[in-house]
Amino acid sequence: QNVNVNMNDRVLLLLILGTSVTAVFSWVNIFPSHNKRQSRRLDPLRAQNSESEWQSHISTHPEGTSALRRVLGEVSDPESQDVAFLFVGQAHAAEFEVLVKLAAHHFGTDTQLISLVGAGVIGEQRELDIPNQACMSLMTGKLPKGGKVELLNPSKEDLTDDGDYLLFVDPWSDIEPVLNKLDASSSVLAGGISCPISQDEGTIAYMNQVLVPGSSVAVKFSGTVGLQTVVAQGCRPIGGDALTITKVEKGQIITELDGKSAVEVLQEVTNNAKPEDHALIENGLLCGIASSDGEGDYLSRQIAGLVSGIGGIVIATPNVKEGDKFCFQVRDAEIAEQDLKWMVERAKTARMVNGNCRPMAALQISCVARGRSLFDVPNMDITNIMEMLPDDDDKPVIGGFFANGEIGQVGISGGSASREEKASHLHGFTTVVAMIYEKSSSESVDEGAGGAKDELL
Numbered sequence: 099q100n101v102n103v104n105m106n107d108r109v110l111l112l113l114i115l116g117t118s119v120t121a122v123f124s125w126v127n128i129f130p131s132h133n134k135r136q137s138r139r140l141d142p143l144r145a146q147n148s149e150s151e152w153q154s155h156i157s158t159h160p161e162g163t164s165a166l167r168r169v170l171g172e173v174s175d176p177e178s179q180d181v182a183f184l185f186v187g188q189a190h191a192a193e194f195e196v197l198v199k200l201a202a203h204h205f206g207t208d209t210q211l212i213s214l215v216g217a218g219v220i221g222e223q224r225e226l227d228i229p230n231q232a233c234m235s236l237m238t239g240k241l242p243k244g245g246k247v248e249l250l251n252p253s254k255e256d257l258t259d260d261g262d263y264l265l266f267v268d269p270w271s272d273i274e275p276v277l278n279k280l281d282a283s284s285s286v287l288a289g290g291i292s293c294p295i296s297q298d299e300g301t302i303a304y305m306n307q308v309l310v311p312g313s314s315v316a317v318k319f320s321g322t323v324g325l326q327t328v329v330a331q332g333c334r335p336i337g338g339d340a341l342t343i344t345k346v347e348k349g350q351i352i353t354e355l356d357g358k359s360a361v362e363v364l365q366e367v368t369n370n371a372k373p374e375d376h377a378l379i380e381n382g383l384l385c386g387i388a389s390s391d392g393e394g395d396y397l398s399r400q401i402a403g404l405v406s407g408i409g410g411i412v413i414a415t416p417n418v419k420e421g422d423k424f425c426f427q428v429r430d431a432e433i434a435e436q437d438l439k440w441m442v443e444r445a446k447t448a449r450m451v452n453g454n455c456r457p458m459a460a461l462q463i464s465c466v467a468r469g470r471s472l473f474d475v476p477n478m479d480i481t482n483i484m485e486m487l488p489d490d491d492d493k494p495v496i497g498g499f500f501a502n503g504e505i506g507q508v509g510i511s512g513g514s515a516s517r518e519e520k521a522s523h524l525h526g527f528t529t530v531v532a533m534i535y536e537k538s539s540s541e542s543v544d545e546g547a548g549g550a551k552d553e554l555l
Contacts, residue, residue: 151175152239152459152495152534156221160232162186162193163200169236170204179205179238181247181317183461184213184303185499187226187233191215191295195308201236202306209238210247212315213303214266216499217293217466223484223493225477227469227500237497239459242536244322249304252276252316257285261320262512264461264532265289265505268301270312273505277522286512287522288327288532290463290501324455325532326513328445328486329506330438330479332468332527333384333398335425336375337367340388343422350418351410359409367426378428385413388423389523395508398427398527415524429527431473438479438529441510442486445533449513455535457487462498464529469500479529486533506530 155172157165173179184201186194198213205211218227221235241247250257253272257263257280266289267273280287292301300308304315319325341363345354355363364383371379386396400414449455462483470476480496487494506528507520513535 152237154221154235154237154459154495154497156219156224156226156233156235158226158231158233160189162190162197162232162234165190165232165234166197166200169234170201173236173238175240176205176238177208178240179209180241180245181210182212182236182238183497184211185219185221185235185237185497186213186215187219187231188215188217188293188295189230189232190234191299191301194299194301194303197234198303198308199306207305210249210317211303211305212249212264212266212317213308214292214499215294215301216290216501218469218500220462220464220480220496220498220500223477223480223496225464225469225480225500227464227466227471227476235497235499237459237461237495239495239534241323242458245536246319246321246323248318250316250318251304252314257316257318259283259285261318262286262325263289263319264317264325265314266292266302266317267314267505268292268294268311269502270297271314272312273314273524276314276316277505277524281521286325286327286532287505287507288325288461288463288530289505290499290530291503291505291524293466293500293502319534322537323458324512324535324537326445326449326455326457326535327506327511327533328438328441328531329504329508329525330434330441330529330531331395331398332429332434332437332465332472332529333386333396333427334430334433335386335396335427336371336379337426341424343418343420343424346418346420347408347410349416350413351405351408352413352418352424353405353408353410355424360411361404361409364411364426375428378430381429384427384429384527385411386425386427387413387415387418389508389521396423396425396427397523397525400526429467429472434468434472434527434529435478435482438482439485442482442531445486445510445513445531448510449535455513455537457533457535459495459497459534460487461532461534462496462529463501463504463532464498465504465525465527466500466502467527468529483529483531486531504528504530506532 155169157168159165219235226233402412402414504525
C-alpha cells in the first residue's frame with residue numbers, strides 16, 4: 099500500500115507514530131515438511147513415580163554458547179524433562195541455530211524442545227528487557243501422571259479441541275487460518291510472535307531444526323494438563339465515546355468515523371485532549387478495534403500513517419470492517435498495571451470457584467513495548483504474575499519472552515471444569531499469561547478425551 103503524506107500531515111503523523119515500536123506483519127506461510135511428527139506420550143510407570151516439577155533459569159553471559167551451558171547446567175534431572183522452552187535474546191540471534199542444536203543434543207529426543215528469538219527474555223522472577231542486552235531463558239517441566247505434550251505443525255496438522263495450545267509464530271507466518279480453526283472449539287490458546295533481526299534468518303525452532311521464515315509451531319497439552327490464560331491490556335481510550343467505522347477501504351484504511359473524515363476526527367481528538375494526555379499522545383497515538391467477544395475490550399492496533407487526499411487513517415492490521423466500534427488510545431502504565439492485577443485476581447477466583455486445578459508454572463509473553471520502557475522500573479509484570487501461582491516452599495516458576503505481538507483469548511480462559519468457546523486474537527501492547535496446570539480428576543474425565551480417561555482409570 100502506497101501511503102503519501104503531504105506537508106500538512108507531517109506534524110500530525112509525528113504525533114501518531116511517536117516513539118512507539120512498529121511491528122510489520124506480512125502474511126506468508128513457508129513451513130518445511132517433516133518426515134514425522136514429534137509426539138510424546140508419557141511412560142505410565144515413569145509418570146506414576148514422579149511429581150510434576152518445573153524449573154526456570156536465565157543467563158546474561160555475553161557469549162551465546164557459554165550462556166547456554168550455564169542454563170543447561172542448572173537443570174536438575176535433564177534426561178527426565180518432558181518439555182523445554184528456550185528463549186534467546188536478539189544479541190544471540192546470530193548463534194541461534196548452533197544454540198538450538200546444542201540444546202537438542204543435551205536433552206535428547208524424549209524432551210519436546212521449542213526455541214524462539216525474543217526482544218528480551220523472562221525467567222527466575224526477572225524480566226531481561228534492556229535493548230541489545232545479551233540474555234537467555236530456559237524453562238523446563240516434567241508432567242504429572244496422565245499428562246501429554248506434543249509439537250504440531252499448524253499449517254499441516256489440525257489443532258483438535260481435545261487439548262490446549264501454545265502457538266509460536268514469526269512475523270511472516272499466516273496465523274489467521276489457525277485462529278479461525280480454533281474459534282469454534284473449547285480449546286484454550288496463547289502464544290506470541292518472535293522478534294527477528296533479519297528477514298533471512300529463522301527465529302523459531304522445532305526440536306533440533308530451525309524453521310524458515312514464515313513458520314509456526316504449536317505445543318499441545320492434553321490429558322491431565324491444561325492451560326488457564328490471561329490477557330492484560332496496556333492502553334486506554336481517549337476522545338470520549340466509542341466511534342463507529344462508517345467507511346473503510348482495502349480492509350485497513352479508515353476514511354470515515356461516525357460519517358466524518360477520519361483525519362478530521364483525529365485532529366479533533368488531539369486538539370481537545372486533556373493536558374495529562376498530551377505527553378502520552380506524543381509517545382505514540384494508537385487505536386482500538388472492538389473485539390467480537392462482547393466483554394467490552396478493544397484490540398489495540400498501531401496507526402501506520404495517513405493517506406492524503408481521502409482523509410484516511412492506515413491501521414496496521416487487515417480485515418477492518420465497516421460497523422466496527424473504534425476508539426483512539428494511548429499507552430498508560432497505570433492502566434496496564436491495574437488491568438494485570440485485576441486479571442490475576444479474577445483468574446485466581448475462577449480457579450477456586452470452578453475447580454481444584456493445581457498450578458505448576460506459567461509462560462509470560464509481553465509486548466516489546468511493555469517492561470521498563472512502559473513502567474520505568476524493572477519486573478513490573480512478572481511481579482504481579484507471581485501472585486497467580488502458589489508460593490509455598492519454592493518460588494513460582496515463570497519463563498517467557500518479549501514479543502512482536504501476542505496471541506490469546508480476550509480476558510480469562512480455561513482453568514475450570516466448564517469451558518466456553520472464545521475467539522483468539524492477535525494483540526499488541528498486552529501481556530499474555532499461560533498458566534500450565536494439573537487438572538482435577540473430574541475435569542480430566544468430563545472432557546471425554548479417550549486417552550486421558552483411559553489413563554485415569
